[in-house]
Structures are given as structure tokens and as C-alpha cells.
Amino acid sequence: MQDNDYTQPALFIDGEWVTQTSRYGEVLNPATDEVLAKFPIADEEQIERALASSEAAFEQWRKTSYDERIEIMHRAAAILRENAEHTARCMTMEHGKPLADSKGEVENCACLLEWCSTAAADHVDRTLPELKGFVDRTVRKEPIGPVAAFPAWNFPASLATRKMASAIAVGCSVIVKPAKETPVSFMAVVDALDKAGLPKGVVNILMGDSSLISKKLIESPVIKKISFTGSTPVGQKLAALAGDQAKPCVMELGGHAPVLVFDDAKLDKAIDLSVTTKSRNSGQVCISPTRFFVQEAVYDKFLTGFTEKFAALRIGNGLDNDTQMGPLANPRRIAEIDDLVQDAVSKGARLMTGGKRLDRPGNFYEATVLADVPATARIMQEEPFGPIAIINKFSSYDEAIEKANNTDFALASYAFSGSQETIDKLGSDLDSGKVGINGYPVVFLDSPLGGRRQSGYGSEGGYEGLDAYRIVKFVSQSAI
Amino acid sequence: MQDNDYTQPALFIDGEWVTQTSRYGEVLNPATDEVLAKFPIADEEQIERALASSEAAFEQWRKTSYDERIEIMHRAAAILRENAEHTARCMTMEHGKPLADSKGEVENCACLLEWCSTAAADHVDRTLPELKGFVDRTVRKEPIGPVAAFPAWNFPASLATRKMASAIAVGCSVIVKPAKETPVSFMAVVDALDKAGLPKGVVNILMGDSSLISKKLIESPVIKKISFTGSTPVGQKLAALAGDQAKPCVMELGGHAPVLVFDDAKLDKAIDLSVTTKSRNSGQVCISPTRFFVQEAVYDKFLTGFTEKFAALRIGNGLDNDTQMGPLANPRRIAEIDDLVQDAVSKGARLMTGGKRLDRPGNFYEATVLADVPATARIMQEEPFGPIAIINKFSSYDEAIEKANNTDFALASYAFSGSQETIDKLGSDLDSGKVGINGYPVVFLDSPLGGRRQSGYGSEGGYEGLDAYRIVKFVSQSAI
């Protein structure tokens, strides 16, 4: 691998790739600590240009037909697939995830471009029932206007693409600020759209000083909606800024997903799926399963089985073919999760495997299992965004539900059971935005993703995610 | 009329009417300047009790069946109708509107109780299409939790009822803080619910210090959603507080509705409907028509006709049978609109009729028509919440649209035309949350109400308004 493989980071303003600016930051490879490239830090004038571009583009783009949008976005998907290999390599370099996962993420971006554009065109306005004296009463939905999108670094291409594709599919323009750790992955998607004929200004990319960019965008009268994925504290800050401008937001914040394993579950399947899902993206997923609660009768078997398979995962550079789990995204993550692990152990948790960083360059941490973790351990309330599994015991259904719901986060929950009665109750009792039963897949092109409580509000994905970029207009026409 | 007609204002906390507190405020009759009563200013402990009550009630109420909610809310509607006469008199006393309008508002509250409870029960979760490997994939909607509702004084019963009825119909509990000018009208609705068997704590009423109450409620972890109707500056303040807590809001803020009268409209009908609608609630309606733009060929005729009929309205105490328009809600309003009128005249507007307060006790202002108002007049951008009509001229369709959309407000717009082509374009080109064509009715039980830009975001009313108090849960069940 050579550095020159890696795409040169650039802003995208009014249809032009811009690398020239006054200040620059560095992109590091989390698997090697090497500097991959320098990225431009957008200055105020560049931010203003992006806003002006977004405003002008919206006026045209909202009037294009759905057919035209479908054509451009499907063509972009094809271009993206053609270049998938290179894009995936860049993603692994800047983020660390195994190459196969990077390729999967690129493919997911292509699917998002296709699905969003097609699904947006399916929209039909809601007509109200016939009423004497009225010719027509219709609840229309129109694009809300230019959007500011702040995705996170853990899925550097797809999080940005989901926001962007949803917004442009319904006729909005959008300014995206990718995370500074991973500036390049999303550029490939925008490049494909550009080559596919997307009018200039419909999508702009800014990089650099997060506080400055978010403040300037949110306070600008041009921006009509804010979409953020990231930590709860940062989300709250942006939401307050937005509130101050009477602007609506979608907030996708943290998670701390419980998994309930009942003694009538298919245990082997539960173990296998749990190991695979927990290791994904090195556990840096907001819906990653983190708190496993296993019913007494099968607790030991689950704990042993999970620990054995989780400990056996091959950790390494994502570019190596046999790597099953890559590094964490940055050194900060290593420090934070190690703190959580040490705190838990000090309070009585059993460390079954892992528990320390790997002695090599890059941000590598061992696959870690903590058992019998006391409620007082910080990790029971703080999101362990890394390869840490907590495995505790429960006796009754009610106890399981109480433990599952007992954090401020409420993004995803999972459960395994073979019983009809248990399954019926779980769907109601698990208090979170997503519930996976007898399996972990809870994100589909056509399903909404959104949290509760400190996990945020509003939905991304599915028809709900398209509607997040639409605004209601009620038209009532009286008979003459 | 005697003061003792007027209901004693009281807080409603955990199922008890509370008049005892440490501080009190005064309620004035805007038609006479007389003090009607003293209302209790809720102290911190009372606010905390309301929160605790709301939290506890939610856990029970969300589990009641739709059938039970329908029964209670329909029974309350019947009780409310039985007491409509007294409730309407109190409303006119504290707000000023003609008695017939007060009665209409009480009836509307009864309808809201019925419609919301029935419509909520119609809800069906969205199932995703069949997918291999999955038994069920469903987008459920659940009640979001305890709600804090801040209605405005202009419709003292129905604004609060719409928020409250929507929230409780879907299973939420709610704490309502009525406006201090009009504390009593909404009490009748809650009293009816109480008598109909609503469990204690499902609805609480707080009165008093707006800043304290809003801050305490919004910052409490109990509250999961905020719904506000009022001015843009206050709305922004609350939205920022909510953002800081990562909590979603519905914001119904100001308006400044344009009316386009094309030369192919039925002019007499347009004039009659405009006069009636403009005079409603003395113009203190967020969707009141304020900026009339009339096409050249019919401009003079419209101006003359409207002015003549508007000037002829009988203004007086709402309790008098022949009153067509009552006083404004408070002295502050008189000062504000008089400023706007004087400013407009000083900048060249023609004062066709009205333009000053009535020389009598109470907050009475003349029905006022300003013609040819220059764009520089403040009234072209600031909401004239009172009986003021601005009547200007336009030539072309494009000019009309440009003028109509040229404020920061975007709540309602209206237009009159007989032409098929014009009407088709108007629905798209008028940029506001509501558009009325050839008539003013744009609020129905089953239609959503919501603004754009500085007029707020989120929807009240209709199925959208019910969904404002629901939160999405996506349940994905894999095949075993």
C-alpha cells in the first residue's frame, strides 16, 4: 500500500473540488499511525460560498422532476460501483475497518442512491375525505429547503450518504460536513453524483473546524433543517443552536443496546450472531449490542461460548485479507474504553478475555468480555464504543426488561426467545427505537432509524427518513 | 353581568384543583378593564408535583386501551357541551371575543376530544413488505411520554385542547400552562375530563411564571416533548432550551398571511369572506389574512367594497348580542398595532378607515384599512395581530407570488381566482404551511396546521398532529 493510493481530501463548493485554503489538518491511518494526507480547513468565505450555492441550487433542484432525479442518482450508483475497489481501500485506510466491510459500505451507498430516489417518487399526497363545499383538500409534502448534514466517522460514507441521498431525492440541496478523521470516503459518492450530472450546488462538502462550520450553517437563514449523527453532548449543543433559530433537527445520538437471551432461545445461533455483530466495525456502531443479559439456565453456556469465539477473532490492518476486526478510529477511543474496562474490573466485574490495547502501532484494542458487571460500574451507563461485551445474568422476564431499559440511551434492543408469548411482549416492553428479535438486522433501506431519550429524536432511513426533509403544506380549495 | 359568574382560576395537580399558593396574579376583562379574579402562581414544589404526577400517570395511561380512552373523551365532550353556556361566558369575559364565537370554540373543543380519541384508535402500524428470513418487520408508533404544552391566549380553550386531546388520545400525559390572560377557559375542558373519569395526573394545569414553568418543565427528564403556540421570539427561546436537552418540539409561531385576489375571481364573494375572516377574533389569529394583494383591474372595487363593509362592523363587549368584533386581548396589543399603523401612514400608506383606539374603557381598536402600503413600512414585515387590513395592488401573477412570499413568516396564504391554470400554479407557488383557495377555511379536525421559516415547525391537528405525540419503534423479527 502506498500513500498515493489515498484520495486527496477536498472541499466541494458549487460544483468545484477545492483544495486551496488557508489552513490544513491531518488525516491519520488508525492501523499504522501514519499521516495519510492533509485536508483543507474551510474558511468563512468558503462557508458563505457553500451557503449561497446551496440556496441557488435549491430553487432549481426542487423543480426538477422525480424522473430526472432518479436518472441522475441511479447513474451515480453505477459509477460508484465501478470505482468501489478504490473507494473501499481509501475508507479502510482512513477508518481502519476490514476491506470487505468497506466494500459493503460502498455498495450500501449505491443502494441508498437508488432506493431514495425511487422511493421519493412513490410519494403521494394525502387527500382528505370528500367534504361538501370543497373541491379539494390535500396535505402536500414539499422539500423543506437547504439542509446542513453532520455525519459521524464510524460509517464515513454511508452515514453521510443516507442524509444526503434522502435530502436530494425529495428536492432539497444539502451541505455535508464529514468527520475530520474520515474526510475522503464520502467524496467518492459526491464525485459519482457530479459525474452523473447532478447540478452544481445541490451537494456541497465542507471540512475543518466543526464548531465554526456548524455555527455558521445553523445560523444562516439559508439552512432550513439540521441532521446530525454523533455523540449526545455535541448533539445537544447543535440542537440548542437550531432551536434558537426555530429550525427543526434530526438527532441520531448514542446507544447502549441490551440483548436479552432467554433460556428457550436457539443458543448456538444467538452466540454466533452476537459475536459477528459485536465485532462489526470494532464495536463502533451506535446500535452495537453491548449489554447482554442471559437467563440463568443458559448463562454459563452463553458466556463460555461467546467468550471463546469473540477472543478468537483475528485483529489487524483492515487491508489484510484475513483481518476480522480492525483498529479503533482514533487514540481517544482507546483511552476511553480502557478507562471503562478498568473501572468495571475495579468494581468487581470478571474480565473473561481482552482488557488492554495491543502492543503495536495503531489504535488496536483486544476483543474484551466482562462478566457479572455491577450496576455501579460506569460502563453500565456510558456507551462503550468499542469491542467490549458485557455479559450479565437475569432470572425473570420482568427483571430482564427492567435491566434492558435501565439507561438514558434508547436506540436499539435485541432479544432471543422461542416462545410466542415472550416475543409478543418484548415488542412492547423494550423501550428503544429499534428492536431486533431472534436476529440483529434492524436497519433496512425501507425502515426508519431513530432513538429515544438521550439517543436523540427524529428518524433517518425509510419513508420516515425521506419525510424528514419534507415539509407539510395543506391546500384547501373551496367550491366556487 | 357579575364577577361571580367567572370561574375561580385554579391549578390542577394530580387530579386536584389547587387555588392555595404563595403568590397570585390578576385576570382582567379586556372589554371593561375590570379585575375578574386572581389566579394562583404555581411555586416550584407545585411544578415538581405536577411532573411527578405526569410521570406516574403516563405509565398507566399508555397501557389503557383505545376503547377506554374513546369512552372517557367522548363522555367529556358531552359534559363540556352541557356546560357550554357558562364556559363561553367566562371565555368572553377573560378574552373579549363575541359570545357566539366563544360558544363555537367550546363546541370545537368537544369535537377535538371526540375526533382525536377516535382517530388515534384508527392508527395502524406500517408493515414492511415480505422479506426472506424475516417473520415480521413493523414500524410501530408508541406514545412519546409526558408532554409540556404551552398554548396561546387567542383561542384560550381550543389551542390548549388541541394539544392536550392529541397527546392523551395517543396515550401521553400532559402538563398544560394556559396563558395568564386567559386562565379559566381551558379549565372547563379539564373539569369535563375529570368528571368523565380521566385518571388523575393524565392532565395537569400549571399557571403563573412562564419563564420558571417552561424552564422547569423542559429541563425535567420527565418531559419528552414540548408543544408551543405563541410568538416567534418566545418560541425560539423554548426551542433552544429543548435542544439543550435533546428533546423534540412542535412550534406554532407567528404569521402574516397574504391574500391574492385575481381579476377573474368572484369579487363579491371574496370581499364578503375577507371581511368576515379578517374581523374574526379581532384579527388576533395567526392565520388571519393581513396583506391583501389585488390585481389592478379589480383593485378599486375590492378596496372600496372591503373598506365599506369592514368599517361597518359593530365593535363592543362580546357579551352584547349585537357585537360583531370584541376588544383586543390586552393593552400591549393596542400600543403595538397603533405603532404599526402610524409608521405605515408616515411612510405614505393611505388610511382608508380606522387607525385609532376607541375612546372607551377596554382594549378597543377601530377596524382599520391601509391601502398602498410601501414595502418599507414595518407592518409589511411585522405581524399586525389585530383588526388591520393592508390592501395593495399587483399586475402580474409572478409579482403577486413574489409579494405574497416576501416575509419571514410562512404560516398561511390565500388566493381567489376562477382560472384553472392559475389555481394549479398557486398550490405550488405560495410558500406557506396552509393555502386557502377561493375560501378561507384551512383548519379542519383532520388537517394539519404548521408553519415554515419563522412561523415554526412541526404540525398540529389531523393525523400529523396525533403523530407529533408518538415515537417510532421499528421491530424486526427474524425467522427462527
Add this chain to the structure above:
Amino acid sequence: MQDNDYTQPALFIDGEWVTQTSRYGEVLNPATDEVLAKFPIADEEQIERALASSEAAFEQWRKTSYDERIEIMHRAAAILRENAEHTARCMTMEHGKPLADSKGEVENCACLLEWCSTAAADHVDRTLPELKGFVDRTVRKEPIGPVAAFPAWNFPASLATRKMASAIAVGCSVIVKPAKETPVSFMAVVDALDKAGLPKGVVNILMGDSSLISKKLIESPVIKKISFTGSTPVGQKLAALAGDQAKPCVMELGGHAPVLVFDDAKLDKAIDLSVTTKSRNSGQVCISPTRFFVQEAVYDKFLTGFTEKFAALRIGNGLDNDTQMGPLANPRRIAEIDDLVQDAVSKGARLMTGGKRLDRPGNFYEATVLADVPATARIMQEEPFGPIAIINKFSSYDEAIEKANNTDFALASYAFSGSQETIDKLGSDLDSGKVGINGYPVVFLDSPLGGRRQSGYGSEGGYEGLDAYRIVKFVSQSAI
């Protein structure tokens, strides 16, 4: 009880009750064999008048607003409930069912009037997605026109009411021909509508010569839709007549419902529900459970439990308070089911209880259980419309499904199981129009009822049942 309790049967033509005609038939009490009354046999001229009345009424009725229809039909429901006692007594006299069941049926008719009128008003036309060059593309639904309805005698009021209420709720007029065994029960419903203000001609009632009436109605250009409930051979005859006129039908024909009881079911509950449901209407229900297939491990227990409870039912005159099961509707039924029972026994079935008519006046037959009935017995293929339960054994899931689906009828199926996997498969594998799992209720106001194969086609009930009386109009408006 005296004969004069019983309402005098009458035709209802163009808003007038008509008893005068050239020929009459007799109504018998199936519990006593007594003649209750004479009913008029409509002559050709009366049939023609009903047609003319229906045609004229349709032109007006289709233009009434939904609000007006709701008002009339809800008022009629209230009137019907006021007279429920008398109506129910007449029903028991002419049909035999226990008085409590007759009352339940009258209440069901009131609910149908309410639900159909309200649900019809909910209808919203389907708008097609936005398309360049088109102003509007909408799939409207309009009332299809005058309907001819032929209900059966087993639910003498509700079967007719479901057809009639669905038809008139959407704006059709309808001519109903009640069964000759039970001419009076439905008259109460029409009388209530008449008193509630239903315009004359919207509903007409004809009685008498089934062949003549059906032929005249179906061949008349006035009639646009035929709805029939009854036996398969008669249904086929009417459907052929209708086809000859290019007219659409709804055909609700016979059934022969299987019940699968798996060994993981809650057995006591399954037995109790089965006995109650089997005895309902003396088994004269098209969705009555008739062929029980019980898994080996629980077969004996189910057979013993069911037989014991079924044999213990109190059979008698429906007017007696402690009667649990009444007589069959007519002597023909006794002969037919006795034949089927004798045939089964002769081919090797075990007669567990019952098996012969009661030695008293009236058409009474014992509650009968046949076990281990061979496939060659006629009763395995012919519908035993009476109090006969067949209880056979099965081993595997696949065998159970094969046996359940193995008749030409496909109206309803039932199954009891506690297993998640089994339940998931049952919904797909049971081949019938209705499937009840872990319970027998499969008919609701808002659910459709319809069969497959020799059980007919088209749906009654629910939104599907309303749509059965609507016809599609696609309106496509091009941009000018």
C-alpha cells in the same frame, strides 16, 4: 308466547309496506312446527315497481353527502336498539336460535349501520404520483348502482343488514330478498331506517318465489351488482345468470371448516371455545368448525373433553331462558344431516354422542360427535350444516395441513398451538378465506369475509365489503 307477538311479514316497495298480493306462503316456528304467519309472494308487477323505485332512488341517494347518510344510519341504529327485544323475539320464533343470540344479532345490525356509514365516509380516492404534464391523476370510487341482495336464513337479520348497510353507506340503492323461512327479522332494520328518514326506494324488500325474483332482478338493466349468501349450487345458478348480463357478483357460499389442535396448544381453552363455537346457531354457520383434527398425543383427551361438554348442552326452544342450543331451521336440514351421520357410521365412524333427532315437535337434532371418520364418508366432503362435530387424529404438521385443505370448500380454518414456528407457518398453509389461530373470532366489523374455490368469491365486511359496492373511475387531467 302468542302468535300476535310475531310481526306481519310484508314487502317494502318504494317506501311502503305491502301485504296485499295474489299469493302467500307460510312461516313456521322451527321449535314448534306452528304456523307463525303468512307472507306475501311478490308478483311480477311488484318486482317491477321495486326495480323502478330502486333506479330512481339511486340517482338521488348517490348524491347525498356522507354526513347525511351517517346521520340517517346512526339514527336507525338507535331506533333498532330501542325495539331490540321485540325484534329478537320474532327472530327466535321464525329461526329458533336462543333469545340471547337473537338479541346479539340485532345489536350487530345496529353496529353494522353505524360502522358502514362511518367507514364509508373515511374513503379517500387513490391519487397517482406526480407526473410531468398532468395536473391530476386519481382513481376514484363511485357507487356501482342498484344492488340485488340475496341473504340466507341462518342469520336472518345480520346477513341482510351487512349487504344492505354496505351498499347504502357508499351510495347504492338495494333490493333485498330475505329467505322465506325468516322473512320478518330484517324488516325491523328497514323499519328503523324508514323511521330515521331514509328516502323511499333506497331499500326495497321482496319476498316469495326465489327463482322468479332472482331472475327478474338479475336480468333487469337496473341492477348493477348481485350479492348472494347461500348454498354453492344456488350460487352457481345466480352467478351464471349474472355472467350472462356481464354483471359482477359477490358469492358467499358453503364451508366445511377444519380445526387443527396441536399437542402444544392450551387444550382446556381449545375444548371450551370449540364447544361454544360449534353449538352456535345449532352449527348452522358457514364458518362453523366441523372437521377437528387433533394431534395424537392429545387426541383422546380432546375427544373425551369435547364430547362430554358438547353432549351436556341444553337443547330447546330458544325462547326458554336456559336453552343453549335451538332447533334447526327446517325439516330439510334434519333429514340431510341425519343422512350424513348414518352414512359416516356405516362406513366405520365412531358415534361418540348424539346421532338422531329429538322426539318432540320442532326440528331438533342431538349434539353429535363422530370420531375416526373415514375419508370415504360423505360428511368429510359435504357441509354438515348442523350440530355435528367430526373429530379425527393426525401425526405430523404436513399431514394436518393436507387434511385441513382437503375439501372443495375453503371458507374458514382454525388452529390451536403455542409454538411460534407452527403459528407462522399456519397463516400461509391453511388455504381458506379466514384463518383463526388460538381462537375462533374471525368476523369483525372491519374485517373482510370471503371464500375460495366452492366457497365463493368476493368479500363482504370491512373496507373490502364496502368496496364491493363501488366501481372504479380513473380520472386523468392533463395540464393545459
Add this chain to the structure above:
Amino acid sequence: MQDNDYTQPALFIDGEWVTQTSRYGEVLNPATDEVLAKFPIADEEQIERALASSEAAFEQWRKTSYDERIEIMHRAAAILRENAEHTARCMTMEHGKPLADSKGEVENCACLLEWCSTAAADHVDRTLPELKGFVDRTVRKEPIGPVAAFPAWNFPASLATRKMASAIAVGCSVIVKPAKETPVSFMAVVDALDKAGLPKGVVNILMGDSSLISKKLIESPVIKKISFTGSTPVGQKLAALAGDQAKPCVMELGGHAPVLVFDDAKLDKAIDLSVTTKSRNSGQVCISPTRFFVQEAVYDKFLTGFTEKFAALRIGNGLDNDTQMGPLANPRRIAEIDDLVQDAVSKGARLMTGGKRLDRPGNFYEATVLADVPATARIMQEEPFGPIAIINKFSSYDEAIEKANNTDFALASYAFSGSQETIDKLGSDLDSGKVGINGYPVVFLDSPLGGRRQSGYGSEGGYEGLDAYRIVKFVSQSAI
């Protein structure tokens, strides 16, 4: 052009093309009277084999996933497009229509394969609202079973494809009997499906003796639904056969579409669109505009303009590049329309242009305009399936509606007007299955096509057309 261009007609039975049989018929080129080929007349054994094949295939096909069906049908669309040139030539040879129209029809078939398969997968079952005591209440839709499809000869590929694609998209198997005049066009579609991997037996093609085939198919217990497009008398015969078997039908029968031209219409546009649409397929379209009613003030202008342009159309062999209108399908058509024209003239109609067959081989008839045709002329009630336009005058709106609705046919209607009020009323008052306003396009992939009265019943096309091949199953699961 040489005969060997033309595909050899063949049956398609259980995945095999079959030309061997005991009897043959001839296919003629309607532009030249030449024999194109001999087609096999299916014998009884072949019909039985097709039925057995269809039955077996259904059991497998209904269980394939939507994804698999989408894949096959989209692949077939691509193959069909590759061979479009040859297929279109064969279509023009056997049917006569201009080559460009044949190509358009082939492309339409490809779109139908794509749309139906994708739209079918969008289907979501209707869930009933939450009810205490029930876990789930769902209205499922399942494929109805093997279908017998009888398309007409006027769109030899697309009529058959619409039926077939709708049926197989939802999981049915289907036996198609193309018209004997045009046996080959549809073969290309089935060949593409076969090459794309459609399992054998999902589609079978029979040709030959219409009476025998329809009788055998409809009477077979295998067939569960009948879909017919053709004349009213034949449709009635098949519907009666089907009724006799208690089987449901879709019947697309004749039409006689009126066109109302109001004096506020854009006249030039109305004339141009009318000429183009009338000439399409030589007028052999069931929704072809036939009876033009023009308002007095613009009558002369419309009549002159239409006649001039209609008379100027180039008539000839569809394979010639500059042909605008081809021959009629068979000599029978020439005789029938000539009779209608002579009858009209004899009763006083003015023959403006045309009125006789062309003096050349092939079934050519002149573009014909009849004006002021009296109501007594047979052509006012009988469908003139050919290039004949009737142009009459009207005064008032009510007269126009009365004349438009005054036939037994009710398939399509059209109107041109610029007035908002008129347009609003037209949508309700024109009594037909389709209404086109200010334009003729009334058939879209996603819109339903169906008639009223003697024009048939049931819908083809759109979601309604897919549902025509589905059957309802209501599943009600009680709580354990």
C-alpha cells in the same frame, strides 16, 4: 419483406414450443391479404396438458420470493428489448399497425414486465387496528391460482402481457389464448421469459378453437380466475360459463367513448390530439374517441379542422416508413363499419370525408368523418371499431353530459375545457371507467382500466390489476 421473417406460430406447453398438432389455421397479413403462416389448433389432450402444467407450476411459483420474480421478469424485459425490431415487424405483419406503433407496443410489454414485478413486491398486507385479546389481525392477499387469459387481437402483445405479467408477478400461473388473427406477437414475450429462466408451466400458450379452449379451461377445477378482453357478447358467454363454476372474472368489453369539447377549450390542441388519438390503431381501440360533441360556438371550427387533418393522414402498409394509419385487422371489420357508415348517412348524417374502403388489397378503410349524426343511427349505439369519427353539436353542459352518457357502453370519456367549474363537475358526471380531461392519456402502468355496464367489470392495470389475481385471507390470532 419475405414470409420467412415471420415467426412460426406455436403453442407453448409446459415449457416447450409445440407446432405439431392435428389441425391448423391460417394467419393473414391484413395489409396484403397474403397468408403469413399456419398456426396449430390445440387439441383436447394439449389443453389438458396445459392445465396440468399450470396446476403444477402454480404450487412452486407461488412460493418463489418476490425478489426472484423481479429478477426473472426484469431480465425478460431486457431480452424482449433486444429483439424488439423483429418482434415489431411480425406484429405489423399480422396486425397491420405502423411499425413505430408496433415497436411502442413491444416497449410497453417490457415496461409491464418490469412494473408488475416491482409493484407486486411493494404489496403490504392490511393490518387491523389494535384490539384487546388479539395478537394480530391481518388481511393478507395471496395469489388466487392458475388463470385463464383471453386477450384481444387489437394489441396482440400488450393486452396478453398485461394479463400475464400481472398474474405471474403476484405468484399465479396462467394459460393465455391469443387471438387467432395475431398468434405470434405475444410469443416473443413468453420466449423472453423462458430465456430469462421462468419455470416451465408458469405460462402456457394455447391457440385454435376459441369455444373449445374457453370451455375446457373455465370448466376445469384447475382454473381459478378468468380474464377476458373482447366483445360484449363473447364476454357475456364466458362470464356465464364462469358463474356456473362459481369462478370470478375480469371482463374488459367494448366502448364507445364520447368527447366533449367546450367553447372555452384550447381548440387547436383539442383538434390535434383528437386526430392523432382517433387514428391510433386505425381506431381499433376500445377507448378510442368516437362520439365528439362540440359546443355550438366552436362547432364549425372544430369540424373543419378535424376533418381536414383526419383526411390528410397517410394510410398504407404499416411496414412503410411514412404510413400513419394501417389496415383494419380483418375483412369482417370493413364490412361492419361500412354498414354503420351507410346506415348513418341514410338517416341524415353528413359524410364530411371518407366513407368507403380503399381500392387495393388488404383491409383498408378511409379515415371517415360523420357530422350531425341523428340519434337513430345505429352507429350512435354500436361500437364503430375503426377510423370513424362522429362529430355532433351541443348547447349546454347538461345536454353534453346527457349525450355523453347515453349508450350502454361506459369505458372511457373525454372532455376539453379551460374552466375550473366545468372540469370539477365533469369528473363526477361523466359515467365511465376512465375520464380524460384536456388530454387523451388515460392508461398508465400504475392506473386501473375497467368499464361499467356493457363495457364489463373488474380492473386491469395498476395495483387494482395486480389485486385482480390475488385473493383475500383474513388471519386473526387470539392472545394465548
